[in-house]
Amino acid sequence: MSFAVITAFASFTVIVLIIGILYVLIAESSLAAGRFGVIKFITSTDWDPVKESFGALTNIYGTAVTTVLALFMAIPVGIGIAIFVTEISPNFLKGPIGVAIELLAAIPSIIYGMWGLFTLSPIMSNYVEPFLKKAAAGLPLVNILFQGTPMGIDILTASVILSIMIIPFTASISRDSFNLTPAVVKESAYALGATKWEVVKNVVVPYSKLGVFGGIVLSLGRALGETMAVAFVLGNNHRITTSLLDAAATITVTLANEFAEADKDVYLSSLFYLALILFVMSFITLAIAKFFLLRAERKYSR
């Protein structure tokens, strides 16, 4: 009986930790919350440690822009990989490619970050960004996105690294969902004369869309909280910029760079406030992802 009690306590640590994190972050951020309020903190672009005036908007903006851009690049590639592995690739390649995707997911984010700083960033500033700048120069509206000097330390580079990091998540969950499509359904479509692509487009994808969607939302949750991969190449610039070639700051980068140096109570409390916002944002995103994945699971097991 006592063993049962011990194991019960061990499993309740998960609940205790989640409530504990929420409680501690709320308690620690109460000073900043009292001084700046909720709405004002979220909508203010101030980030001035000297004047002790803080707002989260620049950080939230940076997080949102890098995440959306990264997803934009990662989703087609991830789903493409999943289609290749499940439908096109010969059997002997399926295993190795699966392993390769898992290895890509296992590489620690700090390695991505450092590689981004030393290898990708020079490539971006010397080749890719000048090219994009030139290509966009004639187009109105688009050229706003590519203003400024290409430095390689900017939103675009950070988003590329982030997208490489989340490709494996999207790819492996999409692959698992595609694999669950019953062979009979696919064979019926082939029997009607459908081509391979039509089977993928009209049978496999609609059948597994819940799982794929869950995988995308899960990748979104991962990208929101990614720290080290972007900390190297984003700069730490508390400004809202329209150009992708400017440095910016995400919530995570701000925390990583400033937390250990915050010398004033309000400053530290504001950083805790940011952490709280990030925790709530990613918790909700991940809960939505889990909801879709569970529903997908239930649907397939029927």
Next chain:
Amino acid sequence: MTREKVRKIEGIIALSLSTLAALFGLFWLVFILGDVLLHGMKALSPSLFTSDPAPAGVEGGGLRNAFVGQLMITACATLIGVPVGVLGGTFLAEYARGRQIARIISVLADIMVSVPSIVIGTFIYAVLVKPFGHFNGWAGAVALAIIMIPVVLRTTENMLSLVPWTLREAAFALGAPYYKVIMQVVYRGAATGILTGILLSIARVAGETAPLLFTSFNNSFFSLNMKQPISSLTVTIFQYAMGPYDNWHAQAWAASFVITVFILALTIAGRLIIKWRYK
């Protein structure tokens, strides 16, 4: 063009695009790994493991303090995280099997797996650093343990569920109480799976940087004292790579090389064990 031709061409284009996507993914893997191996091999030397850092800007020196610190933090995190995770998973798969509470905790654990690790760092800072007034190694270990617990818990739960129920019934029939059945029958049946989960969870936390930045912090001297700031490979890589000196950069590459090889080896070992045992 006939309709058939259009459909065929459409198919060829779409399928070649997804083949390209697969090549694109492989390209990054080869690019990143190749780069880390290339730069890392060049900077690798025996003194990296045997000597402590030289003063900033001075050539030479090594990262002995960071290697030892990383081992200590990871080992302590494993000692805290694994028992809690395995016992918690046992509760979900055995005592609470099929109950609502087990389902809720599983879902929460799945969410915890992906919660931003830097948030866990801030939480530990408030709980284990601020009250003591200084950064310390234990804080880093606990932060990593918190990341580890849900991973171990979920794999344990899954692995225990794979043990056939009839095996337990056979042990019950011999008069064994439930805890003995779990310890001597169920754990034995699921041992390889649980071990694999532990290996993969170590691989997961060994590369974590964000939760260590303001818990165990960094220490440029050799230290075995977990009550004081202690150096770790990952935080050192961050500091060195952002620093201005070329030999710092070289050492950061070398450290990345070691940590990448270690983590990939653990991951591959884990996958091989699963394949060998469960397929």
